[in-house]
Amino acid sequence: MATTMTTETPANGGAAAETVPLSGLRRPVSKWIWLGVIFAALLPLIGGQTGLISNFYFLQLSLMIVYSIAVLGLNLLIGFNGQISLGHGAFFAVGAYVTAILIDRYEMHYLATLPPAMFVCFVIGYLFGRPALRLEGHYLALATFALAIAVPQFLKYRHFEPFTHGVQGINIFKPDPPFGMPLSPDQWLYLVVLACAIVMFIVARNIVQSRMGRAMMAIRDQPLAADTMGINSARTKSITFGISALYVGLAGALHAIIFEFVSPDSFRFELSIAILVGAVIGGIATLSGAVIGGFFVQFIEKYADALTKWVTSTVHLPIHLEPWTIYGIVLIVLMYTMPMGIAGGLASLWRKIRPPG
Amino acid sequence: MSNMLEVKDLKAYYGPSQALHGISFSLAKGGITTLLGANGAGKTTTLRAICGMVRAEGTVTIDGEPVTGKATESVVRLGVGHVPEGRGTFTELSVEENLRVAAYTRRDKAAAARDLEMVFTYFPRLKERMDQQAGTLSGGEQQMLAISRALMLGPRLMLLDEPSFGLAPLIVQEIFRIMRRINEEAKVSMLLVEQNAALALDLADHAYVLETGRVVMSGTSADVKSDEQIRKSYLGY
Ligand SMILES: Nc1ncnc2c1ncn2[C@@H]1O[C@H](COP(=O)(O)OP(=O)(O)O)[C@@H](O)[C@H]1O
Ligand SMILES: [Mg+2]
Numbered sequence: 001m002a003t004t005m006t007t008e009t010p011a012n013g014g015a016a017a018e019t020v021p022l023s024g025l026r027r028p029v030s031k032w033i034w035l036g037v038i039f040a041a042l043l044p045l046i047g048g049q050t051g052l053i054s055n056f057y058f059l060q061l062s063l064m065i066v067y068s069i070a071v072l073g074l075n076l077l078i079g080f081n082g083q084i085s086l087g088h089g090a091f092f093a094v095g096a097y098v099t100a101i102l103i104d105r106y107e108m109h110y111l112a113t114l115p116p117a118m119f120v121c122f123v124i125g126y127l128f129g130r131p132a133l134r135l136e137g138h139y140l141a142l143a144t145f146a147l148a149i150a151v152p153q154f155l156k157y158r159h160f161e162p163f164t165h166g167v168q169g170i171n172i173f174k175p176d177p178p179f180g181m182p183l184s185p186d187q188w189l190y191l192v193v194l195a196c197a198i199v200m201f202i203v204a205r206n207i208v209q210s211r212m213g214r215a216m217m218a219i220r221d222q223p224l225a226a227d228t229m230g231i232n233s234a235r236t237k238s239i240t241f242g243i244s245a246l247y248v249g250l251a252g253a254l255h256a257i258i259f260e261f262v263s264p265d266s267f268r269f270e271l272s273i274a275i276l277v278g279a280v281i282g283g284i285a286t287l288s289g290a291v292i293g294g295f296f297v298q299f300i301e302k303y304a305d306a307l308t309k310w311v312t313s314t315v316h317l318p319i320h321l322e323p324w325t326i327y328g329i330v331l332i333v334l335m336y337t338m339p340m341g342i343a344g345g346l347a348s349l350w351r352k353i354r355p356p357g
Numbered sequence: 358m359s360n361m362l363e364v365k366d367l368k369a370y371y372g373p374s375q376a377l378h379g380i381s382f383s384l385a386k387g388g389i390t391t392l393l394g395a396n397g398a399g400k401t402t403t404l405r406a407i408c409g410m411v412r413a414e415g416t417v418t419i420d421g422e423p424v425t426g427k428a429t430e431s432v433v434r435l436g437v438g439h440v441p442e443g444r445g446t447f448t449e450l451s452v453e454e455n456l457r458v459a460a461y462t463r464r465d466k467a468a469a470a471r472d473l474e475m476v477f478t479y480f481p482r483l484k485e486r487m488d489q490q491a492g493t494l495s496g497g498e499q500q501m502l503a504i505s506r507a508l509m510l511g512p513r514l515m516l517l518d519e520p521s522f523g524l525a526p527l528i529v530q531e532i533f534r535i536m537r538r539i540n541e542e543a544k545v546s547m548l549l550v551e552q553n554a555a556l557a558l559d560l561a562d563h564a565y566v567l568e569t570g571r572v573v574m575s576g577t578s579a580d581v582k583s584d585e586q587i588r589k590s591y592l593g594y
Contacts, residue, residue, distance in 0.1 A: 211461060218447045218458045225445025225503075227410060230433035230462035230510065285449070 073247025125245025
């Protein structure tokens with residue numbers, strides 16, 4: 001073993017003798033991930049039947065998974081293609097409304113509403129991406145920001161009220177599990193959401209490893225050199241924008257179903273930022289980071305404010321903390337300690353502590 | 358015999374500022390022409406204008422086909438392998454993936470596979486490093502990768518932008534030897550941009566000297582090399 005290592009010729013004048021390993025993407029999916037997936041799929045059996053996990057927690061878990069799908073979509077755009085978006089909450093809203101309107105007004109089966117929701121978001125994302133990708137960096141950020149601001153207003157628009165019910169939003173009802181399965185609606189929807197997430201993660205992995213994925217990353221790393229390789233940057237970037245919108249739209253559609261409600265104010269600008277923060281925290285150019293990112297988004301939504309209050313009251317801080325202060329602090333600490341995101345940070349930690357060989 | 362590349366009265370602009378003021382030159386089929394000149398003379402801009410990467414006027418003809426105003430990917434599809442300034446390594450991708458990005462436009466997968474074998478005969482070093490992340494290669498290896506990537510496009514014409522830049526003399530000699538082999542064995546015509554005039558004149562058959570976006574001198578490499586006046590005033594050696 002040791003001799004084969006030392007016979008290798010150094011790459012940089014003897015600096016690094018080992019071949020640098022590739023990022024996790026190109027390694028086969030580890031058996032731990034599959035074990036985790038199986039465990040997650042069995043949760044309703046284990047936790048539900050023993051009564052250890054209440055329906056409330058299944059809803060929370062479903063929301064985490066939904067946000068993971070959204071973060072994954074943003075990762076494809078930012079992490080793998082180098083484009084920025086401050087407005088993907090808009091696609092979340094569109095996906096949610098397409099599903100809600102199709103269920104509420106056209107009485108479609110909830111699962112049948114997912115493909116149209118994804119399709120609509122892909123088309124809007126593609127069409128938005130087409131002119132927007134002429135804009136560089138902060139101008140693109142600004143355009144997407146405008147999108148996030150505009151969509152909730154659009155949903156309140158008077159003439160759409162027959163469809164959107166205006167500011168009141170749309171109530172839909174949780175479907176019962178099919179075939180008389182011994183599951184609660186929340187447990188069933190948890191499984192639906194989990195299945196969607198698994199499919200979408202596999203699809204993302206295949207995209208990233210395909211010809212399309214290599215073109216995406218080439219544009220991210222070296223836009224000019226990518227052009228010299230015959231890649232149509234404009235087309236690749238707008239398709240990526242569309243795909244990423246499709247992911248976020250699916251997340252929105254699933255959110256509408258498990259949350260049983262959509263309204264313009266559920267999709268304010270903060271949602272776009274939360275998804276973006278989730279992507280950065282999880283690790284922007286990793287697929288697995290999206291899981292961590294999704295959990296983080298749900299965590300902030302649910303507990304950041306409460307945590308700030310709890311810290312203020314138990315530690316008896318002499319200063320007054322504004323709501324969300326802890327969130328900001330956690331964010332800053334994470335950005336400094338793990339600039340590669342949590343997934344990247346854990347991976348490099350693991351490489352350090354792992355026994356050699 | 359028609360020329361592989363014919364450039365007439367080429368002007369190029371970055372926004373309002375003009376970088377090329379009507380340059381003309383040609384490159385014979387199977388030949389190597391070099392564009393020489395100091396930093397900022399407009400060498401890189403010339404290559405970009407040929408590939409439709411900057412706003413340009415004038416005519417550019419590749420093997421008889423006019424390409425002015427065409428999108429970069431269409432020019433690439435005509436068989437133009439541009440090895441860009443600074444090598445343009447896709448740093449986060451592996452060496453193999455870098456080469457596969459180059460096969461993006463290829464419909465004929467068998468030909469692409471043959472070209473990969475050809476790349477390995479020229480650059481056996483890259484074969485050993487197929488799985489390595491390209492950003493961790495040495496400068497010389499990244500230059501080899503950049504040339505290999507262009508070869509994977511199956512080019513008739515290669516545009517090489519300062520392949521010697523920032524490399525140790527031994528590596529540069531190795532790379533230039535291989536460039537000559539590629540020219541002779543694979544019958545690839547080359548337009549070579551260099552600041553290292555001595556090196557470029559040894560490889561090329563014709564030379565043009567650029568100064569602030571204009572051609573100020575041209576001739577066969579032998580003539581340019583032997584003319585002490587030119588060497589002193591334009592090439593600085
Ligand atoms: N991206 C750019 N934007 C504006 N001006 C540029 C750009 N690139 C080059 N230039 C200008 O164009 C002229 C020619 O530059 P370039 O073609 O890069 O020269 P060379 O490759 O010979 O060093 C220079 O004056 C340079 O400042
Ligand atoms: Mg240059």
